[in-house]
Amino acid sequence: MQIPLRLQELMIALAVLVSAGVVLRKQCPGLLRRLRLGLALLLLRIGGPAWLRRLAGWLAPPAASHDRHCGGCNGCG
Template sequence: MSAGLLLQYAVVALAAAASVLVVLHKRFPGTTRRLRVALALPLLRAGRPGWMRALGRWLAPAPTTTGKDCGGCDSCG
């Protein structure tokens, strides 16, 4: 397999993954929020290196002040 074809497959795979993430975020904001929390919490534990904690802060969703039934899309305010 040539390098050009491999690069083409990689670009298509990245575009497909980005598309899935956008659709997930638009259609299921609550699920996306829970997934981001689940990914961020292990990175934010005490004793982790600074770069891991910074990545966890970047991944963590912004805190919300809405009710428990809200999906977190932030379109109401």
């Protein structure tokens, strides 16, 4: 049984996107955090339905935890 060409292209595109996401996560965590924060703020600013706000909450990066000896510059994360 042969897989249709469009399905093959979709599978390759998905693999490329996943690979690019892994590289972005490993090599540029600060950029990824800013992108996630910007997208979450954009979704919240729209004022859409509840499922859109939940999606924004899921996309938002986790809050940085501060140690009691930390000055709060967020430079270590």
